[in-house]
Amino acid sequence: MGCMIHPLAEVQSNHISENTKIWQYTVILSEARIGADCNICAHVFIENDVIIGDRVTIKNGVQLWDGLRVEDDVFIGPNVTFTNDKFPRSKAWPESFTVTTVCKRASIGGGAVILPGIIIGENAMVGAGAVVTKDVPPYTIVAGNPARPIGKVEADNEPAC
DSSP states (O other): OOOEEOTTOEEOOSOBOTTOEEOTTOEEOTTOEEOTTOEEOTTOEEOSSEEEOSSOEEOTTOEEOTTEEEOTTOEEOTTOEEOOOSSOBTTBOOSSOOOEEEOTTOEEOTTOEEOTTOEEOTTOEEOTTOEEOSOBOTTEEEETTTTEEEEEEOTTSOEEO
């Protein structure tokens, strides 16, 4: 069946799986890998060294930088900011970028900021606007600046605050 790519998107990658939808003004660089049944909304930028699993939703205004790994069934809310360099300087790039991992079924609320090298655990939830400076354990809900645990996610995916 293929994937749906809006005519106003710039998709350089040939590594996009079945039934993925890519909306307008999205840019995907050539080495990015995107799984099946994903929904990549408008105004998203995906760099080369990015791997996205299956059934991932990426809302508007998100940039995914080199070193990001997104596992299956992840939700990334609008305007989430990922970073990949702990000591950024103009025109000075590290030999390799820090790997950040968003584990399966995790959700990240709109406007959250995720620092480099973070692991967001399986089924974890990051509240809108949170600034994540440390790993988030599986099934944990975090919120605030800096993000702190405020509850747990039950096995049936319902928050227990």
